[in-house]
Amino acid sequence: MSEFPALHVDTISFNYGKQPALKDLSFHLERGNFTVLLGQNGAGKTTLISLITRLYNPHAGSIHIYGYDIRFQSAEALKRLGVVFQQRTLDMDLTVRQNLMYFTSLHGLERDQAKLRIALELERLGLAERSNEKVRKLSGGLIRRVEIVRALLHQPQLMILDEPTAGLDHSSRQAIIEHVRNLCKVKELTLLWATHLIDEVAPADQVLILHHGELIAGGAVQEVIDRTGTENIQEAFQKLIGINNKLKIS
Amino acid sequence: MSMIQYFRCFVGIIQREALRFLQQQGRFFAALVRPLVWLFIFAAGFRSILGVSIVPPYETYVMYEVYITPGLLGMIQLFNGMQSSLSMVYDREMGSMKTLLISPLPRWFLLTSKLCAGVLISILQSFVYLLIAWFWEVEAPLFGYLVLIPALFLSGLMLGSLGLFFSSVIKQLENFAGVMNFVIFPMFFTSSALYPLWRIKESSILLYNIAMYNPFTHVVELIRFALYGQVNYYSLAYVSIACAVFLSLAIWGYDPTRGTLARLKGN
Known part of the structure; x- marks a missing residue:
């Protein structure tokens, strides 16, 4: 299954009751990439991770890990997946x-x-x-x-970390980020790092920006900066969220 | 996944429960206090006002302490089943349930293994209770103690499944107090644990009918007959069917698509 991406999320949606949590989300992660899933608290990051780890199934769309459908080939998919949840487990x-x-x-x-x-x-x-x-x-x-x-x-070949530095002091945070980035290189892992902390994004990373359950930007960090006409990822993020909010209001 | 991997997983889950049990010995003995209080105090007071006639499996008049022992064994199983589901709500809130659920093995297998682990602990508790009761002249034939093991296993699995289903429905730990009031006590008091069915029938036909439908009555009767080396086939069938129904509901509750868990925000 060498042609498949590490993770392929295809037009997924999920609601809590009538309240939509994720809307028509699509993206894929190339093998060996370090991708930061960036979003404010409540953006839907943890819900997305719950779907990728099959704690719940999406109400629409599909998720494939190395070509295996998480819903119908869950054993093969979960074998390839390592997870660090936001809560201590x-x-x-x-x-x-x-x-x-x-x-x-x-x-x-x-x-x-x-x-x-x-x-x-x-x-x-x-x-x-x-x-x-x-x-x-x-x-x-x-x-x-x-x-x-x-x-x-x-x-595992794909590793997902949900806010792994939450509640840690600065030096512990740095040590963990460094360690995980190193793992990505040494073990040739594909990594999805969910966070709301923009300073955890490095220039060489891929980034996915989630806001109110919608994916509003994705790609290499520099691409996102260029597309938004900003100086750095922090400004790009703020601008994207601002633009998105204005669109919602209008 | 191969059979050996299933086996390793099952052993791992049992070992974890055993380790947790070793860490929480206080809880193990505290759970024994409840039935022992009923045996030493309640039964002692009640024996003089409640006569128990000769009904199968008893062949002679028996002391009230002897009569209520199967009910108290059922009580151990009932509380243990609910307590293990309480721990699952706690595990879910604390996140450790997620570790179990992301295993590549099927979810029904993981949940059933976790239930079995809890049942084994409750069987151990039951035998410690029986050992203490033995000094209180509550004795059964040796063969009865052997037949009791599968009866306890089945009834423990049934009550654990019911608890597991509740754990998938209950959103927060605090809501669990409701289970105590609305499930455990009604199940216990509308059963044949404390008084024989013919006595209940004499005082209220309605209560008798409720007791006959109550799966806990059949848990108690299954245990009562097993303790004397006999099988109450009606109760065996009733408990088996109830076990299959509750286990299916519990597995449904944890189903990632249809289950109740998927509808609860923040788990």
């Missing part, structure tokens, strides 16, 4: 290792292989010595790192 009363072993079992990994991968990934992040500590004892930044390790254990 580790069991605070279990140790780092116990949490990671549980996750590997959910993917049916063989025990020895799982142990090996856990040791390797923890070592890579400098967490090997903390592996027998309860998650509750770790700082917010370290918990995020463990969640990143966990999302990598089944060796």
